[in-house]
Amino acid sequence: MHLVHVWIQWLVVHIDQWGYPGIFILMMLESTVVPVPSELVMPPAGYNSALGHMSMVVAILVGTLGCVAGASINYAVAYFLGRPFFMKYGKYFLCPPHKFEKMEKFFIRHGDFGTFTGRLIFGVRHLISFPAGLAKMNFAKFAAYTAVGSGLWCTVLAVIGWWIGKASAGKSEQELDALYMLWGKRAGYIAAAVCVVMIVVYSWRQRQKKLAAAASAN
Numbered sequence: 001m002h003l004v005h006v007w008i009q010w011l012v013v014h015i016d017q018w019g020y021p022g023i024f025i026l027m028m029l030e031s032t033v034v035p036v037p038s039e040l041v042m043p044p045a046g047y048n049s050a051l052g053h054m055s056m057v058v059a060i061l062v063g064t065l066g067c068v069a070g071a072s073i074n075y076a077v078a079y080f081l082g083r084p085f086f087m088k089y090g091k092y093f094l095c096p097p098h099k100f101e102k103m104e105k106f107f108i109r110h111g112d113f114g115t116f117t118g119r120l121i122f123g124v125r126h127l128i129s130f131p132a133g134l135a136k137m138n139f140a141k142f143a144a145y146t147a148v149g150s151g152l153w154c155t156v157l158a159v160i161g162w163w164i165g166k167a168s169a170g171k172s173e174q175e176l177d178a179l180y181m182l183w184g185k186r187a188g189y190i191a192a193a194v195c196v197v198m199i200v201v202y203s204w205r206q207r208q209k210k211l212a213a214a215a216s217a218n
Contacts, residue, residue, distance in 0.1 A: 023059055024066040027154070031070025031126055033095060038063075038125075042154050046161025056162060060154045067119070067150035068143055071129040075142060078133030086130065095127055107131035115142055119149025 018025075023045055030036040042063055049056040078086070086100045095103075106124060107114045108131075115137070118128030132142050 019054075020058060020062045024062045024069070027063045027066030027150075028070040028073075031067045031129070031150070032073050033126060038067075038153065038157060042157035043161030043164070046158035046163075047165040048161075049158070050162045050165025056158060060151065060158050063154040063158070064147055064151040067154070068147050070126075071119075071146045071150070072139075072143065074127070074129035075133035075137075075139070078130040079136060083134055086134075095130065099127065100130060103127045104131045104134070107135065112137055112141055112145065115145040116149040119146060120153055125149075125153070 023041060026036050026041045027038060030038045030041065042059070045054060045059040045063065046056060048054045049059055086095060087097050090096050090100050103118075103124065106118060107128065110117060112132075115128055115132050118124045129142075129146070
């Protein structure tokens, strides 16, 4: 646990030093194929906002913009290089054929809305932009869905960091480490729950539209 504490403190200090540009760059990398977990970027930003070193709103906005920038890079790669590129070279940047095909199926199953829900799912969020680019999804719609999904995810993580920062007074290192680890895991559960609700609502609305269209046709 001591190593965990040292690592968390290092992140808190350096996110504070790097400021908003650091958040933007790290979240941009997180949305490409570079293994920079957002769970290690936004909570320290929220923690620093609780201490008055950052603005929570600005940190979330910058983190969201970084996600959109990184996702746009993935989108452009798929848009211009196409499926054969991933089948041949995907394994070199953490997207082997079986993983790419999984993302394709997810995107096909959920349609454009999958770009939004995919941003909330671990193991999917940094790859969902590839099938969107491959399908040549309208870029404005892609950017909007990505921004909303990323903004929600950044908010969940930043609020957790803020809450830990506010709760840090009087807590021992072990208690703070336990809080961080616990809520880091719960962030994924919260996002998954929101994702399920969104999919259900979206599916219901799509079904209602189809029923209405069928009724009009008759």
